[in-house]
Amino acid sequence: MIRVEIRKLMRRPRTWISIVLLCLLPAIVAVLLRVTHLGPRPGEGPAFLSAVLANGTLFPAAALGIVLPLFLPVAVAVIAGDAVAGEASVGTLRYLLTRPVGRTRVLVAKLVSVLVFLFVAVSAVAVTAYVIGTALFGSQPLATSLSGAPLTTAQVVQRTVVVVLYIAWSMIGVASVALLLSTITDSALGAAIGALAALVLSQVLVTLDAANAVKPYLPTRYWLSWVDLFRDPILWSDIERGVLVQGVYVVVLLGFAWANFMTKDITS
Amino acid sequence: MIVTQGLTKRFGSVLAVDGIDLQVHPGDRYGFLGPNGSGKTTTVRMLLGLIFATSGSAEVMDQPVPHGLKHALPQIGALIEGPAAYPHLSGRTNLTLIDASGAGTSRRTRRARVDAALEQVGLAGAGRKPAKAYSLGMRQRLGLAAALLRQPQLLVLDEPTNGLDPQGIREIRDLLLAMNAAGTTLFVSSHLLAEVEQLCTRVGVLDRGRLVLQDDLATLRAPTGRVIVHTPDVAAAVGLLDGRVQERDGTRLVVRGLSAEDLVTLLVRDGLRVQEVMAERPTLEEVVLAVTGAGSDRIDSSGDER
Numbered sequence: 364m365i366r367v368e369i370r371k372l373m374r375r376p377r378t379w380i381s382i383v384l385l386c387l388l389p390a391i392v393a394v395l396l397r398v399t400h401l402g403p404r405p406g407e408g409p410a411f412l413s414a415v416l417a418n419g420t421l422f423p424a425a426a427l428g429i430v431l432p433l434f435l436p437v438a439v440a441v442i443a444g445d446a447v448a449g450e451a452s453v454g455t456l457r458y459l460l461t462r463p464v465g466r467t468r469v470l471v472a473k474l475v476s477v478l479v480f481l482f483v484a485v486s487a488v489a490v491t492a493y494v495i496g497t498a499l500f501g502s503q504p505l506a507t508s509l510s511g512a513p514l515t516t517a518q519v520v521q522r523t524v525v526v527v528l529y530i531a532w533s534m535i536g537v538a539s540v541a542l543l544l545s546t547i548t549d550s551a552l553g554a555a556i557g558a559l560a561a562l563v564l565s566q567v568l569v570t571l572d573a574a575n576a577v578k579p580y581l582p583t584r585y586w587l588s589w590v591d592l593f594r595d596p597i598l599w600s601d602i603e604r605g606v607l608v609q610g611v612y613v614v615v616l617l618g619f620a621w622a623n624f625m626t627k628d629i630t631s
Numbered sequence: 632m633i634v635t636q637g638l639t640k641r642f643g644s645v646l647a648v649d650g651i652d653l654q655v656h657p658g659d660r661y662g663f664l665g666p667n668g669s670g671k672t673t674t675v676r677m678l679l680g681l682i683f684a685t686s687g688s689a690e691v692m693d694q695p696v697p698h699g700l701k702h703a704l705p706q707i708g709a710l711i712e713g714p715a716a717y718p719h720l721s722g723r724t725n726l727t728l729i730d731a732s733g734a735g736t737s738r739r740t741r742r743a744r745v746d747a748a749l750e751q752v753g754l755a756g757a758g759r760k761p762a763k764a765y766s767l768g769m770r771q772r773l774g775l776a777a778a779l780l781r782q783p784q785l786l787v788l789d790e791p792t793n794g795l796d797p798q799g800i801r802e803i804r805d806l807l808l809a810m811n812a813a814g815t816t817l818f819v820s821s822h823l824l825a826e827v828e829q830l831c832t833r834v835g836v837l838d839r840g841r842l843v844l845q846d847d848l849a850t851l852r853a854p855t856g857r858v859i860v861h862t863p864d865v866a867a868a869v870g871l872l873d874g875r876v877q878e879r880d881g882t883r884l885v886v887r888g889l890s891a892e893d894l895v896t897l898l899v900r901d902g903l904r905v906q907e908v909m910a911e912r913p914t915l916e917e918v919v920l921a922v923t924g925a926g927s928d929r930i931d932s933s934g935d936e937r
Contacts, residue, residue, distance in 0.1 A: 367731045374720060454715025455729075458777060461679045461711070462733035463704035629681040 389426030422496025444554030665837030714774020767794030
């Protein structure tokens with residue numbers, strides 16, 4: 364069943380278009396930087412963009428910083444929101460379930476295919492950014508970490524790999540919300556928009572002092588903590604918390620999604 | 632094959648299906664009839680585990696619904712409220728994906744199964760076109776092909792000939808009859824009475840969620856004991872039959888108390904001409920209309936609006 368879901372995902376043009384767009388956006392930024400040499404001042408704009416001018420190997424990190432706040436969550440919400448609701452709206456869900464495929468199995472297969480998409484999308488951004496970054500800005504043997512100490516290229520690559528994993532994991536929260544809504548409504552668009560609304564709410568609250576009490580539990584609170592991976596030594600505490608918070612959201616939301624889907628009358 | 636006891640489904644305050652006791656025997660060609668909104672689809676969905684019953688119980692192929700269904704469903708082919716397919720994929724790919732979903736089908740024989748199903752429904756040449764380019768009739772055929780993929784022992788079909796032209800209807804009916812002859816039980820839900828009359832051996836009639844009739848078609852359509860005769864010598868015939876004529880309509884007379892052969896003998900002995908004679912049987916339409924009310928898609932201004 365998981366294989367079938369991944370095949371379905373791969374045969375949707377939408378999947379590939381969203382990955383291409385995700386890769387294209389940092390490429391545009393890279394070209395503009397290369398042409399103008401006008402990097403944002405250190406500490407301003409997306410992370411690492413100023414450092415990229417000096418060393419292309421840091422561009423994957425910068426690229427992920429560019430797509431993380433909006434484009435990546437939108438893509439994930441659209442794919443995950445479509446997971447169950449999409450099948451319901453074209454009517455194939457009833458045929459899938461009477462095949463029979465167990466409801467739990469449908470949900471797990473959908474989740475796994477969303478995770479595969481996530482991981483492929485984030486990795487694709489990182490890999491294309493590395494190629495573009497080193498081609499346009501060249502690579503230096505040593506990069507400067509945020510703490511000022513130098514990092515070797517091998518270290519940068521290693522840490523970028525961890526960043527890819529962390530960002531993919533951060534997106535699981537969005538995917539879970541979208542998947543939960545996808546089991547509730549028969550409208551794929553509704554599920555995606557609902558998930559994005561939850562996301563925007565979380566991001567608004569993160570910036571709000573009045574929401575200090577709930578801040579540590581917001582799903583987007585630790586999204587940018589991967590930047591700490593480029594400190595020397597690495598500052599793990601926020602990253603660990605980020606992984607944990609996302610994990611709790613995933614378990615709770617998917618639990619609700621499962622409970623709802625198992626007991627739902629399929630009238631689509 | 633299908634047995635339900637007091638099967639009931641309530642959606643909020645609406646009682647969609649109200650304590651029905653279905654009995655479908657192995658080998659039956661069962662016609663499930665009823666006006667629009669009478670609860671046919673809800674019942675079918677309950678039988679297949681898509682909707683959970685509020686109360687009552689059901690068994691399908693000796694398995695309790697819904698928990699035993701996973702053992703029964705692999706032997707059931709279903710068409711539920713119209714066919715569905717991924718629009719951007721070809722008919723063949725759609726069938727391949729549905730065949731690959733769920734356990735228990737061998738990958739080696741998949742291509743052969745898909746080819747056979749497409750062949751059976753007459754889509755062998757159109758398997759590569761994307762489903763969104765299909766006509767209504769082709770979509771219907773594709774849905775049937777999906778139901779036939781695993782040589783089901785029970786076919787549950789909701790309006791199987793929807794969107795087909797008369798030739799297509801004939802073709803699909805022949806296919807279903809052949810499958811039934813080979814041992815497949817048919818459960819066909821429809822509001823096309825003529826369709827059911829030609830296909831089915833047994834009918835159940837649903838009206839506002841209640842099963843108001845369930846019997847063999849032969850019993851329901853048994854002769855009424857009256858005889859219909861057409862004769863150009865109407866006046867003479869009425870005089871001769873003396874009070875036995877119950878209805879008179881042009882050259883058509885409805886006569887009670889005489890068998891067809893006795894009636895013909897009587898008329899011919901007196902030199903009256905007979906154009907046509909037959910025993911009166913109720914049509915399925917008459918039977919069904921006698922026990923059902925208007926469908927829920929008709930909403931009159933007064934009375935109970937549901």
